[in-house]
Amino acid sequence: MAEKRAQFGTKIGVLMATVGSAVGLGNIWRFPYECGNGGGAAFLVVYIAFVFLLGVPAICAEFSLGRSSRKGMPLSFRVTDGSRRWDILGYASIIAAFMILAFYAVVAGWTLEYIMDSVTGLFKDTPNSDRHAQFASFVSGWRAVGWALLFLLINALVMTGGVVKGIERVSNILTPLLFLLLIVFSVNSLLMPGAAQGLEFMFKPDFSKLTTEVVLGALGQAFFSLSLGMGCLVTYSSYFSDDTPLVKTAMQISVLDTLVAVMAGVIIFPAVFSFGMSPAEGPTLVFEVLPNIFHNMPGGSFWSFLFFVLLALASLTSIISVSEIVVAFLCDCFGMTRIKATCIVTGISLVTATLCSLSFGSLAELNLFNIFDFLSSNVLLPLGGMGLCVFVGWRMKRSAYLEQMKRESGVPAFVFDYITIGIRFVAPACILTVFIAGLL
Numbered sequence: 508m509a510e511k512r513a514q515f516g517t518k519i520g521v522l523m524a525t526v527g528s529a530v531g532l533g534n535i536w537r538f539p540y541e542c543g544n545g546g547g548a549a550f551l552v553v554y555i556a557f558v559f560l561l562g563v564p565a566i567c568a569e570f571s572l573g574r575s576s577r578k579g580m581p582l583s584f585r586v587t588d589g590s591r592r593w594d595i596l597g598y599a600s601i602i603a604a605f606m607i608l609a610f611y612a613v614v615a616g617w618t619l620e621y622i623m624d625s626v627t628g629l630f631k632d633t634p635n636s637d638r639h640a641q642f643a644s645f646v647s648g649w650r651a652v653g654w655a656l657l658f659l660l661i662n663a664l665v666m667t668g669g670v671v672k673g674i675e676r677v678s679n680i681l682t683p684l685l686f687l688l689l690i691v692f693s694v695n696s697l698l699m700p701g702a703a704q705g706l707e708f709m710f711k712p713d714f715s716k717l718t719t720e721v722v723l724g725a726l727g728q729a730f731f732s733l734s735l736g737m738g739c740l741v742t743y744s745s746y747f748s749d750d751t752p753l754v755k756t757a758m759q760i761s762v763l764d765t766l767v768a769v770m771a772g773v774i775i776f777p778a779v780f781s782f783g784m785s786p787a788e789g790p791t792l793v794f795e796v797l798p799n800i801f802h803n804m805p806g807g808s809f810w811s812f813l814f815f816v817l818l819a820l821a822s823l824t825s826i827i828s829v830s831e832i833v834v835a836f837l838c839d840c841f842g843m844t845r846i847k848a849t850c851i852v853t854g855i856s857l858v859t860a861t862l863c864s865l866s867f868g869s870l871a872e873l874n875l876f877n878i879f880d881f882l883s884s885n886v887l888l889p890l891g892g893m894g895l896c897v898f899v900g901w902r903m904k905r906s907a908y909l910e911q912m913k914r915e916s917g918v919p920a921f922v923f924d925y926i927t928i929g930i931r932f933v934a935p936a937c938i939l940t941v942f943i944a945g946l947l
Contacts, residue, residue: 512577513670514746520675521743521751522759523682527824528739529764530685532614533732535821536793538768539775541728543786546716547708547776550725551769553717557729558761561937564929565735565892566757568899571911573744574753575903579835580738583745587903596894597836600738603887604832606879607737608659608852609859611829613876615822616654616864617794618815620645625812633802638795647868655860662826663853666834667846670746674827681820688817689767692774695810701781708786709772723944730941731884733764736892739828742835752915754922767821774814778804793818830856885945892938900931 515521542550576583581597624633633641645651665673696702734740744753775797779786782800801811830852837848859875866876899908912923 524678527678527682528828531825534768535771540792545721548712553725565934569740570744570753573741579742603883606883608856609863612655612860613864615658618819619654621815652864666849689770696777699781702777704780705777736888889942896934
């Protein structure tokens with residue numbers, strides 16, 4: 508028999524869980540190198556604009572669908588519409604979630620390796636010139652596989668605790684700890700010699716650097732950093748109480764998610780300028796360039812340890828929310844117990860994560876890591892995001908949507924108009940642009 512649907516116990520638990528879902532490697536790993544490639548402050552301005560043009564309405568769309576249906580994917584569409592015609596969107600999100608769990612666990616596992624290297628002293632003993640070779644050797648071997656599997660088992664331990672004793676309890680600890688570490692690192696970076704250059708790069712916009720590519724990069728980053736399109740927020744909002752303020756929570760998530768990205772830039776760019784590195788180093792910025800910087804800092808091993816703990820925490824809160832999409836699906840559609848559903852999801856993910864990790868070594872020709880990354884990020888998530896907005900904006904009964912939105916007091920009428928226009932027109936157009944740009 509399916510377990511009775513749980514609800515988050517407190518409003519702060521709702522906020523910590525949903526912010527933890529949104530905040531992940533996309534904010535702390537991807538944002539700095541996207542911002543660096545995009546010229547810094549000009550990219551940041553466009554990114555923030557898209558967070559509120561696209562992000563807030565899309566979050567409200569997912570929230571209203573999840574709470575009104577009290578189901579995850581795909582039953583939220585079926586319950587709301589009374590038919591199975593929209594089920595394909597829900598099943599696409601389940602497939603995307605499995606793909607993301609596989610390759611995300613691999614990258615999350617890398618953070619555990621760097622934590623261990625910082626503790627054992629291997630990090631300090633490796634010459635800077637050997638960083639690239641060391642990283643390439645690690646990710647291509649079975650040690651990386653082991654860390655990915657360990658990360659998935661840690662995630663499974665949280666998931667078996669349920670919504671309140673697992674997800675909410677862990678989020679109430681990890682999300683504040685993540686912000687505390689961000690503050691500590693920000694203060695440390697501001698004391699570096701290159702802090703002024705780093706802050707100027709981050710906050711003094713040069714709009715001559717804005718190109719179509721930069722704008723599209725900012726749009727894509729806004730979409731992916733908020734975990735839109737895969738149904739995380741639909742699933743989480745199905746656990747919301749009736750008095751949870753949807754619009755306020757959507758605004759808070761957007762602000763805090765953006766704050767994390769900005770703080771990641773404040774942490775990284777002063778350090779990059781202090782040690783004569785380039786801010787446009789790309790994906791290697793965190794796993795190759797920053798270790799070089801930590802190596803030359805006083806107490807570098809300590810700061811390296813804290814930084815990769817920060818990345819690991821952000822990875823765990825995100826991977827929990829992705830797992831919950833599939834666990835809720837199995838419980839809703841097949842009446843499984845939570846423990847059985849978690850075991851099935853973890854078992855499948857252990858296999859697919861192994862194959863993704865070996866994509867850097869013995870399975871390089873197959874390269875499931877890149878295939879899963881491309882299909883989920885460039886195809887399934889944009890299509891899912893567009894479908895969600897179209898369904899809520901055009902198919903869901905307007906009275907049902909407004910009932911969810913207007914349960915909170917003190918929100919001006921024009922805010923509801925802005926959200927409705929965003930859901931029906933702005934967000935689908937933005938996500939369609941992300942989709943086309945991703946394919947091209």
